Amino acid sequence: MVIKNVSLDIVCGITSKLPDTGRPEIAFAGKSNVGKSSLINGLLNRKALARTSSQPGKTQTINFYNVNDFMYLVDLPGYGYAKVPETEKAKWGKMIERYLHTSQDLKAVFLLIDIRHDPSANDKLMYDWIVNNGYNPIIIATKLDKLKRSQVQKNMKAIKDGLKLRPGSRIIPFSAETKQGRDEIWALMDELTGYTLPAATDEPKA
Numbered sequence: 001m002v003i004k005n006v007s008l009d010i011v012c013g014i015t016s017k018l019p020d021t022g023r024p025e026i027a028f029a030g031k032s033n034v035g036k037s038s039l040i041n042g043l044l045n046r047k048a049l050a051r052t053s054s055q056p057g058k059t060q061t062i063n064f065y066n067v068n069d070f071m072y073l074v075d076l077p078g079y080g081y082a083k084v085p086e087t088e089k090a091k092w093g094k095m096i097e098r099y100l101h102t103s104q105d106l107k108a109v110f111l112l113i114d115i116r117h118d119p120s121a122n123d124k125l126m127y128d129w130i131v132n133n134g135y136n137p138i139i140i141a142t143k144l145d146k147l148k149r150s151q152v153q154k155n156m157k158a159i160k161d162g163l164k165l166r167p168g169s170r171i172i173p174f175s176a177e178t179k180q181g182r183d184e185i186w187a188l189m190d191e192l193t194g195y196t197l198p199a200a201t202d203e204p205k206a
């Protein structure tokens with residue numbers, strides 16, 4: 001996909017009605033601070049369209065980023081942030097569940113896991129939950145630049161084993177610093193959303 005125009009079109013709070021966008025959607029889930037907003041910025045070639053922060057819990061809404069008036073990248077609120085009260089967490093869990101259940105246009109869910117760490121209990125719950133909602137999550141192993149190259153394969157395997165990934169599942173390492181993995185993720189999203197390059201015209205040049 002060649003990025004021509006992007007904008008934050010729709011922001012949903014806990015009580016908001018979820019939109020029926022009529023365009024393909026790809027959702028990004030993962031614990032607070034794992035790098036969801038940074039991944040979205042990296043994919044869209046923007047520095048700060050999706051707000052990022054060293055403070056976990058920044059994204060507290062479901063944000064729909066319009067890409068080329070063709071599709072949406074959907075930034076889901078991060079889970080597992082200790083300072084959020086349990087009642088609030090439960091509401092957000094319900095909201096995310098409602099989104100996974102009701103979206104007519106959701107093509108895939110990407111689950112982000114920090115490549116440096118084994119998946120947490122919450123990561124495993126989220127993985128199983130996405131599977132139980134009928135999606136086969138694509139794993140993005142984030143913060144690749146923070147790991148020595150010699151450790152990458154070992155840590156990817158630990159994530160695979162920790163989540164008990166189903167056979168054939170995709171896991172793609174990504175760095176928001178170096179943009180490594182970006183092309184592979186876009187190739188996959190193009191495939192999932194049915195994006196094809198505009199056909200070249202054979203018209204003779206004037």
Ligand SMILES: Nc1nc2c(ncn2[C@@H]2O[C@H](COP(=O)(O)OP(=O)(O)OP(=O)(O)O)[C@@H](O)[C@H]2O)c(=O)[nH]1
Binds near residue numbers: 032034037053078
């Ligand atoms: N070195 C490095 N830092 C990263 C990378 N991705 C994210 N970060 C940093 O990690 C922190 C959290 O990133 P965010 O993108 O805000 O994480 P998030 O998942 O959107 O967090 P919430 O909105 O709180 O759920 C920020 O300080 C980012 O700069 C990466 O690939 N490499």
Ligand SMILES: [Mg+2]
Binds near residue numbers: 038052058
């Ligand atoms: Mg965020």
